[in-house]
C-alpha cells in the first residue's frame with residue numbers, strides 16, 4: 001500500500017525536472033565528434049562522474065552539473081535557473097560559465113586563473129567536466145581537430161586542474177592517469 005502521508009522525495013523530482021530542462025535546452029546541439037553525439041550526453045555524463053566516481057550526492061552540485069553549459073551555449077539565463085532551481089544552483093552554473101565576450105585565448109587563460117578562486121561546488125563541476133572531455137577526446141577526435149590541438153587541450157586542461165586540486169581526490173586521480181598517458185607533466 002502506498003504511504004500517502006510520507007513526504008515526497010522532492011530532491012528526486014527536482015533532479016528529474018533538471019534533466020528534462022537541460023535536455024530541452026540542448027536539444028538542437030550535437031557534440032563535435034564524427035558521430036555527432038547528442039550534446040546532452042555530456043552534462044548527464046558529468047553528473048554521472050560526480051555520483052559514481054566522485055561519490056558526490058549534493059543535489060545542488062548535481063543539478064549544476066546538468067546545467068553547466070546552458071548559460072554558455074544556449075539561450076538560458078541565470079534568472080531562469082534561479083527561478084526554477086534556486087540561487088545556489090544558479091550561482092554554481094554562473095561560476096563555471098566562460099565569458100563569451102572574450103577571445104578564445106583569453107577565455108582559456110581566464111579559466112586557468114579563475115579555477116583557484118571559485119567555490120568548492122564549482123570546482124567539483126569543473127573537475128568532472130574536464131575528466132569527461134578528456135575521456136571524450138580519447139574516445140573520438142572532434143571533427144577538424146589535429147593531433148596537436150588534442151595534445152594542447154590536454155596540456156591546457158592540466159593547468160586548469162592544477163588550480164582545482166584538493167577538491168575531489170578520486171576524480172583528480174582519474175585525471176592524473178589521463179595526463180600520464182599523454183606525458184603531460186603534473
Ligand SMILES: Nc1nc2c(ncn2[C@@H]2O[C@H](COP(=O)(O)OP(=O)(O)O)[C@@H](OP(=O)(O)OP(=O)(O)O)[C@H]2O)c(=O)[nH]1
Nearest residue numbers: 030031032033042069072104129133134136137141142153
Ligand atoms: N572532447 C570533446 N569536447 C567536445 C566535443 N563536442 C563538444 N565539445 C566541447 O568543446 C569544448 C572544448 O573545445 P574548445 O575548442 O577547446 O572550446 P570552445 O568550443 O569553447 O572554443 C568543451 O566545452 P566545455 O564543456 O564548455 O569545456 P571547456 O573545455 O571549454 O572547459 C567540450 O564540451 C567532443 O566531441 N569532444
Ligand SMILES: [Mn+2]
Nearest residue numbers: 042068069129
Ligand atoms: Mn562542459
